[in-house]
Amino acid sequence: xxxxxxxxxxxxxxxxxxxxxxxxxxxxxxxxxxxxxxxxxxxxxxxxxxxxxxxxxxxxxxxxxxxxxxxxxxxxxxxxxxxxxxxxxxxxxxxxxxxxxxxxxxxxxxxxxxxxxxxxxxxxxxxxxxxxxxxxxxxxxxxxxxxxxxxxxxxxxxxxxxxxxxxxxxxxxxxxxxxxxxxxxxxxxxxxxxxxxxxxxxxxxxxxxxxxxxxxxxxxxxxxxxxxxxxxxxxxxxxxxxxxxxxxxxxxxxxxxxxxxxxxxxxxxxxxxxxxxxxxxxxxxxxxxxxxxxxxxxxxxxxxxxxxxxxxxxxxxxxxxxxxxxxxxxxxxxxxxxxxxxxxxxxxxxxxxxxxxxxxxxxxxxxxxx
Ligand SMILES: Cc1cc2nc3c(=O)[nH]c(=O)nc-3n(C[C@H](O)[C@H](O)[C@H](O)COP(=O)(O)OP(=O)(O)OC[C@H]3O[C@@H](n4cnc5c(N)ncnc54)[C@H](O)[C@@H]3O)c2cc1C
Numbered sequence: 001x002x003x004x005x006x007x008x009x010x011x012x013x014x015x016x017x018x019x020x021x022x023x024x025x026x027x028x029x030x031x032x033x034x035x036x037x038x039x040x041x042x043x044x045x046x047x048x049x050x051x052x053x054x055x056x057x058x059x060x061x062x063x064x065x066x067x068x069x070x071x072x073x074x075x076x077x078x079x080x081x082x083x084x085x086x087x088x089x090x091x092x093x094x095x096x097x098x099x100x101x102x103x104x105x106x107x108x109x110x111x112x113x114x115x116x117x118x119x120x121x122x123x124x125x126x127x128x129x130x131x132x133x134x135x136x137x138x139x140x141x142x143x144x145x146x147x148x149x150x151x152x153x154x155x156x157x158x159x160x161x162x163x164x165x166x167x168x169x170x171x172x173x174x175x176x177x178x179x180x181x182x183x184x185x186x187x188x189x190x191x192x193x194x195x196x197x198x199x200x201x202x203x204x205x206x207x208x209x210x211x212x213x214x215x216x217x218x219x220x221x222x223x224x225x226x227x228x229x230x231x232x233x234x235x236x237x238x239x240x241x242x243x244x245x246x247x248x249x250x251x252x253x254x255x256x257x258x259x260x261x262x263x264x265x266x267x268x269x270x271x272x273x274x275x276x277x278x279x280x281x282x283x284x285x286x287x288x289x290x291x292x293x294x295x296x297x298x299x300x301x302x303x304x305x306x307x308x309x310x311x312x313x314x315x316x317x318x319x320x321x322x323x324x325x326x327x328x329x330x331x332x333x334x335x336x337x338x339x340x341x342x343x344x345x346x347x348x349x350x351x352x353x354x355x356x357x358x359x360x361x362x363x364x365x366x367x368x369x370x
Contacts (some may be wrong), residue, residue, distance in 0.1 A: 239303045
């Protein structure tokens with residue numbers, strides 16, 4: 001088959017990052033096509049933990065701390081607007097979040113990290129360090145091994161599959177075209193714009209192209225004079241049967257959903273393009289969860305999975321626009337749930353308006369070439 005289609009913008013990749021930017025662009029009146037490899041692809045967007053998380057984001061890169069905080073602040077209104085537009089309730093809440101410490105060393109490391117974040121955010125990030133006694137008043141189920149926690153009011157969580165679905169529904173409602181089974185194999189200059197070819201032989205032409213193909217962006221970016229040095233990092237997650245409410249806000253390693261299930265996660269493994277669960281990691285996650293809340297020992301695990309993060313060498317996002325191919329953009333990052341509100345809002349504004357603001361220079365992949 002060979003069809004030729006013209007659009008204002010082509011988004012390569014229909015994961016959470018691509019579809020959020022695309023949803024923002026169609027709301028700004030652009031004619032947008034998403035080309036997506038489809039169900040055979042590795043997709044971080046289907047296997048994540050659902051945190052809208054600020055504490056720990058941006059140590060070493062103030063621009064990332066501020067961007068994350070900005071997205072977190074946009075989230076309450078974003079969730080409401082998405083519900084009105086798509087009819088999908090994202091089950092978002094922002095009651096703050098905990099990171100529990102199971103040793104004095106973890107607690108002291110956490111204090112240092114939180115102080116650095118306050119500095120990185122220009123003083124806008126706020127947090128409390130809480131000792132066990134204070135925590136136990138709020139969380140009576142807490143285990144004896146917990147020595148304390150950091151708490152930040154900026155953190156929240158969401159049903160991330162609903163979020164993913166809502167972005168696609170909203171995108172198509174506003175006239176966007178989603179094209180699955182369309183792996184992009186070639187991008188070349190075409191007059192002032194781009195000629196984008198898929199494996200099937202279909203050709204698309206557009207003034208703008210946004211590369212948001214997760215870990216596959218590494219191979220695509222050089223076609224438009226950009227770099228995306230990303231690689232997969234495996235994370236494993238367990239889900240328990242539903243249990244009575246005991247935790248009204250998320251923690252970095254476990255969270256209770258609105259339906260009562262508990263999600264347990266946060267493992268990090270460099271294992272290439274391999275996304276199988278392993279008994280050792282599952283045990284490690286379960287042990288830590290039980291040390292934090294001993295009552296979980298009696299709750300049955302009903303499901304587990306692994307998924308691959310889109311990880312840069314320093315863990316911070318890569319956003320960029322091409323100097324050699326004006327109109328080409330790249331967006332690769334680990335926190336696509338947290339940053340969804342910023343991608344639909346200010347990021348789409350910048351791309352629709354013609355370019356990323358100077359404040360985005362810190363996110364360029366050039367930082368890896370010094
Ligand atoms: C275990 C785990 C836990 C996580 N927890 C959180 C969390 O709590 N909070 C948070 O904010 N983030 C979290 N994340 C990260 C978040 O899920 C990702 O940042 C986000 O999903 C990345 O989306 P993406 O669109 O960049 O990539 P992906 O979801 O990987 O999608 C890439 C897309 O590109 C397409 N594609 C690939 N190659 C091509 C090609 N050549 N042509 C066309 N299309 C192509 C694929 O079909 C796919 O749809 C987590 C991730 C994991 C793995």
